[in-house]
Amino acid sequence: MDSLLTEAFLTSLLFGAVTAGVPLLLAGLGEQVSEKAGVLNIGIEGMMLFGAYAGFVAAYCSGSFALGFVAGGIGGALVAALVVLLCIRYGLNQIVIGIAVTLGMEGLTALLHYFQFSRTYPRLDLAPAWALPLLSDIPVLGRALFTHNPIVYLAVLLVIALGWLFRATYIGLNLEAAGNKPAALDAAGVSVVKTRAFAVLATGFLSGIGGAYMANIGAGLFVPFMTGGAGFIGIVLAMLARGRPVWVLLGAALFGISLAMTTALQVAGINIPTDVVQMLPFAMVMLVLVIFARHSVLPPALGLPYVRGER
Amino acid sequence: MAVPVAAVRNVTKRFPGVVANDGVSLEFNAGEIHVLLGENGAGKSTLIGILAGMQQPDEGEILIGGRPVRITSPRASLELGIGTVFQHVLLVPSLTVIENLMLGGPWWRNLLRGPALARFRELSQLLGVEIDPDAQVGRLSLGEQQQVEIMRALWRGEKVLILDEPTSMLTPQGVKDLGAVMKRLRDKGVALILITHKLVEAYELGDRISVLRLGRLVGALPPERKRAMSEQEVTDAVIEMMFGTVAQHERDAEILVGRGRRTHRARHVDRAGPPRLQARGLATQATRGACPLRGVDFDLWPGEVLGIAGVDGNGQKHLAEMLAGQRAAASGTILLDGRDITADAVPERRRRGVRYVTDERLGEGTVGAFSVATNLVLKEIGAPPFFRRGVSDWDHIHDHARALIKRNDIRTPSEKTPVAKLSGGNIQKVLLARELNAEAGVVIFNKPTYGLDLQNTRLAHERILAGADQGLATIVISTDLDELLEISDRIGVMFQGHLAGIVENGPDVERKVGLLMTGAKAA
Numbered sequence: 052m053d054s055l056l057t058e059a060f061l062t063s064l065l066f067g068a069v070t071a072g073v074p075l076l077l078a079g080l081g082e083q084v085s086e087k088a089g090v091l092n093i094g095i096e097g098m099m100l101f102g103a104y105a106g107f108v109a110a111y112c113s114g115s116f117a118l119g120f121v122a123g124g125i126g127g128a129l130v131a132a133l134v135v136l137l138c139i140r141y142g143l144n145q146i147v148i149g150i151a152v153t154l155g156m157e158g159l160t161a162l163l164h165y166f167q168f169s170r171t172y173p174r175l176d177l178a179p180a181w182a183l184p185l186l187s188d189i190p191v192l193g194r195a196l197f198t199h200n201p202i203v204y205l206a207v208l209l210v211i212a213l214g215w216l217f218r219a220t221y222i223g224l225n226l227e228a229a230g231n232k233p234a235a236l237d238a239a240g241v242s243v244v245k246t247r248a249f250a251v252l253a254t255g256f257l258s259g260i261g262g263a264y265m266a267n268i269g270a271g272l273f274v275p276f277m278t279g280g281a282g283f284i285g286i287v288l289a290m291l292a293r294g295r296p297v298w299v300l301l302g303a304a305l306f307g308i309s310l311a312m313t314t315a316l317q318v319a320g321i322n323i324p325t326d327v328v329q330m331l332p333f334a335m336v337m338l339v340l341v342i343f344a345r346h347s348v349l350p351p352a353l354g355l356p357y358v359r360g361e362r
Numbered sequence: 363m364a365v366p367v368a369a370v371r372n373v374t375k376r377f378p379g380v381v382a383n384d385g386v387s388l389e390f391n392a393g394e395i396h397v398l399l400g401e402n403g404a405g406k407s408t409l410i411g412i413l414a415g416m417q418q419p420d421e422g423e424i425l426i427g428g429r430p431v432r433i434t435s436p437r438a439s440l441e442l443g444i445g446t447v448f449q450h451v452l453l454v455p456s457l458t459v460i461e462n463l464m465l466g467g468p469w470w471r472n473l474l475r476g477p478a479l480a481r482f483r484e485l486s487q488l489l490g491v492e493i494d495p496d497a498q499v500g501r502l503s504l505g506e507q508q509q510v511e512i513m514r515a516l517w518r519g520e521k522v523l524i525l526d527e528p529t530s531m532l533t534p535q536g537v538k539d540l541g542a543v544m545k546r547l548r549d550k551g552v553a554l555i556l557i558t559h560k561l562v563e564a565y566e567l568g569d570r571i572s573v574l575r576l577g578r579l580v581g582a583l584p585p586e587r588k589r590a591m592s593e594q595e596v597t598d599a600v601i602e603m604m605f606g607t608v609a610q611h612e613r614d615a616e617i618l619v620g621r622g623r624r625t626h627r628a629r630h631v632d633r634a635g636p637p638r639l640q641a642r643g644l645a646t647q648a649t650r651g652a653c654p655l656r657g658v659d660f661d662l663w664p665g666e667v668l669g670i671a672g673v674d675g676n677g678q679k680h681l682a683e684m685l686a687g688q689r690a691a692a693s694g695t696i697l698l699d700g701r702d703i704t705a706d707a708v709p710e711r712r713r714r715g716v717r718y719v720t721d722e723r724l725g726e727g728t729v730g731a732f733s734v735a736t737n738l739v740l741k742e743i744g745a746p747p748f749f750r751r752g753v754s755d756w757d758h759i760h761d762h763a764r765a766l767i768k769r770n771d772i773r774t775p776s777e778k779t780p781v782a783k784l785s786g787g788n789i790q791k792v793l794l795a796r797e798l799n800a801e802a803g804v805v806i807f808n809k810p811t812y813g814l815d816l817q818n819t820r821l822a823h824e825r826i827l828a829g830a831d832q833g834l835a836t837i838v839i840s841t842d843l844d845e846l847l848e849i850s851d852r853i854g855v856m857f858q859g860h861l862a863g864i865v866e867n868g869p870d871v872e873r874k875v876g877l878l879m880t881g882a883k884a885a
Contacts, residue, residue, distance in 0.1 A: 221469040228454045228465055235452040238414075239466030239514070240437030359416060 057319075058191055064308065064315035065195030069203060070269050072307020074099065074278075076206050077261030078285025079292065079299040080213055081254035086289050087217065088250035089230035089352040093149025094134050096282030097156030098255045099262035102127035104160040106263025107175070107273035108167070116178050119267045120202055120260050127259015128252050130156060135248045142356030153282070161275035174272045200268050202260065209257075213296040226250060230350030233357040243357045258282060280333065287336055293348050302339075309335045365428040367392050367553040368413070368444065368522050373422035375408050382408035383419070384577040390522060394585065395544060395554045397568030399561070399600060401815055405577040406557045410526055413555075414446040415439035426521075437466070445515025446524040451507050451531075452514075455500030459510050462499055463517055485513045488520070488550060489543050504673055505536035512543065516552075523547060524555045529563060531841065533673060534876035541567055565596050573603040580604070628868075629667075629830070631851050636700060637661040638835035639685075639804050644694035645859075646680045653677040655684065656859035657694070662804070662835045667826065668864070669850030670839040671875055677859040678839045679721075682808040685837070686718030687711040698804065712741055715803025721812055721839075723789045730782030734774050735763035737781045738796050770795040787818030794825055804835045811845060823849050843875060855879055 078095055085092040106123025110116055134152060137143045178200050186197040217223040225246045228236035233243045265281065266273045284306055292298035309332045316328055366389040375383040383405045390396050400406050411417040413424065415433040423430045426442050433439045439446070453462045464478050482495050491509045499507060508528060515523055525544070529537045544567055548554055558564055564571050571583040581603030588596060639662040648654040655677050662668050672678060683689035685696065687708040695704045698714055706714070720727045728737045739748045739759055748759050763777035772791045774784055781789055790810070797805065807826060811819040826849055830836045840846050846853050853871060854864040855878035862878040865871055 220473050221464070221467050221471065224457065224461055224465050224473070225469060227457060231456050232452065232454045234450075235454050235462070236465065238436055238446070238448065238452045240435065240440050241466050241469075 060315060060319045061191050062195045064311050065192070066198075067311030067314050068304065068307035069196060069199060070307075071310035072303040073203050073206050074261035074265045074269065074281050075284050075288060075306050076210075076300060076303035077264070078258045078282050079288030079303055080206075080209060080296055081257030081261070082285050082289035083292060083294065083296065083299055084213070084226065084250045084257070085247075085254040086350065086353060087226040087230050087294055088247045089233060089350050089355065089357075090138065090247050090251055090254075091145045091149070091354040092131075092134065092251060092254050093146055093286065094130065094152030094156075095149075095254060095258045095285055096278055096280070097153040098127040098130045098258045099265070099278045099282045099285075100153075100156045100160050100276075101130045102255075102259025102262030103266040103277060104163060104262075104273055105259070107266040110175055110263075110267050111173065114176075116200065116267060120263050123259045123261075123263025123266075124256040125259065127255040127257070127262060129255070130259075131251045131255020134255075135251050138356065139244055139247045139251060142358065145354050145356075157276055160273075164273060164275055172272050172274060175267055177271070178268045200264075202264060202268075207300070210296045210300045217294065217296070222249075227350075229357075230352055233352050234359075237357070237359055247357075258285065261285075284332070284336060287340065290349065291339065291343050305339070306332055306335060364391065366390055366425070367427060369425040370409070370412070370419075371423050371425060373409070373412060373419045373424070375405075375412060375417065375419050381577050383412070385422070386574070386577070386579050387422075388572055388579065390553045390555055391570075392521075392553050393548055393551045394569045395548050395556055395567055397556045397558060397564040397571045398574060399558060399564050399571060399604065400574035401559060401604070404574040406574055407526065408577075409574075410446065410524055410555075410557060413439065413444055413522075413524060414448075440466075440518045443519030443521030444524065445512075445517070445520070445522065447508065447511045447515050447526065447528055449526045449528075449530065451504070451511065453499045453507055453510060456498070458496050458498055459493055459502075460495040462510060463514055465514075481517065482513070485516055488516070488547065489513065490546050491539075491543065503536075504531050505533065505539060508532070508536070508540065509543065512547075516547075520547075520550075520552050522553045522555065524557070526557045527559070528556070529558070529560070531674060533879040534843075534872070535880055537563075561597055561600060564600065565593050571596070571600060573600060575604060629665075629827075629851055631663055631666040633663050633666075635663070638664045638699060640695075640697040640700075641685075642695045642697070644681070644684060644696065645692045646684055646689055647692050649680075652679055653859050654692075655680050655694075658859075658861045660854060660861060660864060662837065664803075664833045664835050665830055666852070667830045667836045667838060667850045669846035669853040669867075670837060670856055670861075671843055671846050671853050672841070672856035672862075672879060674841050676856040678808070678841075678856050680859075681856065682718065682720070682806050682837075682839055685804075685806050686716065686720075688718075708741075713801075715801055717797040717802045717805040719790075719793050719797050719805065719807045719810060721809035723786065723793060724782060727793050728781045728789060731780050733763075733778045734767065734772065734781050734784070734792055735759050735777040737792055738763050738766055741796065766795040786813050787815065787821075790814060790818065790822060794822070798825070798829055798834075802829070802834055805829060805837070807836070807838045807840075809840055809842075810838060811840070811842070819845075843872070846875075847872065 078099055082092055082095055102123035105126025106119040109122030110119030130152060134148060137148045138145045180198045181201050183197040187193040225236060225241055229243055229246045236246065237243050262278060265278060270277060288299050288302040291302060312331055313328045316323060369389045371387050373383050373386045386409060398406050408417065412419050413433065415436045415438050424433060431442060433442065460475065460478055460482060463482060464473065479495060486492065489509060489512060493506055493509060499510060528540055532540065544554055556567060569585045571588060572579060573581045583596065583599060641658055641660050644655050644658040646654045653676055658681060670678060680689060684691060687706060691704055695702055698716065703711055703714060724730050729740065739762065742748055744752060748755055748762065760777050767774060767777055770791050772795065773788050781792060810822050810826065814822065826836060826838060838846065838850060847867065850867050852864050852866055853875055855862045855875055857878065865874045
């Protein structure tokens with residue numbers, strides 16, 4: 052057991068936690084925006100997956116990681132646009148469409164990948180990391196937490212930015228009203244459809260970036276079905292966070308660590324069957340849900356399409 | 363003469379199968395309270411929807427300050443200075459008062475509290491009310507929420523204020539406060555439009571009264587005429603406009619006039635014997651959006667009608683569901699004829715004679731897509747004689763349905779018609795036919811006349827009283843105090859999950875009930 056406390060183990064665990072946690076953070080924050088506005092966005096897994104594919108292809112063809120993230124965000128937003136059209140504009144069932152979007156994107160990305168790369172899985176070069184001055188010199192923590200791609204720092208800054216957006220802007224008020232009492236927002240002269248459309252597109256953009264991060268930074272390649280439930284963990288995070296971005300950050304850290312266990316335990320040479328280790332994050336999801344889900348507070352209008360004049 | 367602030371001219375609005383507004387022309391003047399009277403379906407709400415930008419007229423025009431305008435959205439309406447307070451509260455309960463008022467501002471701008479607070483103080487002064495701008499709206503009383511709604515309606519201009527049935531959710535004191543606010547606004551030069559179906563309100567508050575019937579404007583009392591008339595004359599004139607000849611519809615008119623000519627029939631209830639139903643310390647678990655019960659006690663004797671009054675959301679729903687067996691008790695006991703039925707589920711209670719007529723007629727009460735016949739046996743699914751060894755006996759079910767349809771005068775094309783296609787009044791008749799059969803002993807009615815027109819309201823009341831006369835122990839839960847005053851023998855008031863007190867119906871009961879509704883102890 053000594054090997055668990057070595058510098059190498061801790062560094063690899065924490066570094067891996069960040070790598071695994073950032074996509075969850077982006078997905079969770081994105082889902083939070085949708086849920087605030089009263090949209091239960093089950094399709095987030097599909098948005099991540101398409102973002103991962105689009106981001107990978109862009110980075111692969113251009114060699115630019117920044118372009119990869121932009122493409123990932125746009126890819127996710129494109130899938131979100133489909134959800135906007137079907138669920139927000141035409142008021143179809145959000146859960147059914149969400150599942151359809153996820154399944155559809157699993158198929159579509161696998162198919163596109165096959166057409167483009169056949170059965171090969173080309174790798175990207177190692178992504179550039181940006182070591183934060185001073186902070187990165189701290190032993191263990193410096194290497195693990197402060198030597199990452201700039202998008203990681205942006206994702207953390209986004210937590211603060213969203214907290215401010217929700218609390219202190221008209222956009223935040225509109226989102227809150229759209230999720231709590233859409234009729235009130237409508238009566239105040241703000242379009243519920245536009246507000247929710249904005250929220251869902253933002254979700255798609257953020258989760259698409261999360262997917263691109265998974266492919267380009269986390270794995271360095273695209274494999275079909277690679278998101279493996281990260282979007283669903285994002286939904287859980289958003290539900291448990293009660294509209295507070297900082298709780299999404301904490302949740303993402305928790306799940307990031309449990310995901311990173313997979314690789315860290317292998318580095319440490321501890322012999323546990325990988326199937327058991329890989330189950331860990333999902334066992335964690337269930338555990339967290341059992342403990343905390345009783346206290347989650349969801350907006351009253353969550354999942355309900357808004358039709359003017361109906362109550 | 364001054365140009366009216368707002369006017370509609372020859373407005374017509376059609377919906378599939380109905381003409382909601384048929385060539386309606388009305389004028390709204392500054393410093394005047396214009397009352398629109400009419401029954402359900404008279405076209406009041408459609409007219410308001412058109413002015414509020416929720417609906418577009420098919421024909422006709424809207425004039426603001428003499429200029430024709432098109433009001434294409436709620437925002438356009440607000441920007442023209444028309445504010446609307448809808449029947450149901452349209453505030454975000456999780457936001458504060460000031461945040462609710464700021465809602466709808468330009469999203470690219472900064473959220474500035476300073477100017478908003480200044481406007482808030484201005485409007486507080488105009489209305490003559492005092493509310494904490496940082497209080498969470500969900501924690502305010504309904505009366506206070508309505509004041510915030512009025513502020514919201516006036517926020518971007520104070521030319522026209524529309525109030526759609528504003529008193530239906532208020533306590534008697536709240537109604538009084540609202541009247542004071544309205545008169546104050548009128549004196550400041552606002553044009554007010556008050557939608558109501560209560561004649562008393564129309565007389566007390568209105569300067570000008572217009573009456574709508576079946577989408578048409580059927581009569582109007584301009585201010586100079588109304589001032590010259592007594593309350594009785596106004597009442598008679600308006601009733602004649604609404605119903606044509608008075609004699610033909612005397613009962614309708616009586617209900618409409620409400621407390622003015624209330625017809626409470628003193629009934630004799632024998633309370634010497636043992637009570638049919640006893641509730642002791644009933645309490646329920648809190649659920650999202652509903653007030654739990656916190657210790658409810660009462661006794662109910664055979665043949666008695668116990669009215670349960672109170673502002674909506676004070677535990678009435680839980681009380682009804684718990685008595686019906688649909689909601690588990692956290693504590694307390696229910697005794698039926700002295701026997702503890704607290705742990706019994708719905709079928710067992712039904713067998714023992716407990717009946718529940720829900721307020722959600724379509725949804726909880728009936729399955730819309732199922733036929734009238736199926737809905738009539740909905741609580742006996744799988745049981746003989748309608749089902750044999752689990753298989754439906756359709757002949758039997760349909761015979762049963764035809765008999766009930768005939769006996770209860772349910773207007774339906776056939777017993778196989780989906781119940782959702784029926785009118786609200788007829789769905790209510792289906793429910794009553796199912797619940798009030800020979801084995802009934804205790805009936806719980808939750809808002810039995812909510813959304814029904816006058817005729818069906820009257821029928822429902824007659825049905826309830828007839829049941830009580832035959833010895834049914836009856837509970838009627840309603841937010842319409844006038845209704846309870848008319849049919850109850852005793853009235854209990856729900857306040858924050860408690861039964862705040864039970865008073866005998868009779869002289870001065872209104873004041874006592876009013877006090878209880880605000881949380882004061884029984885007077």
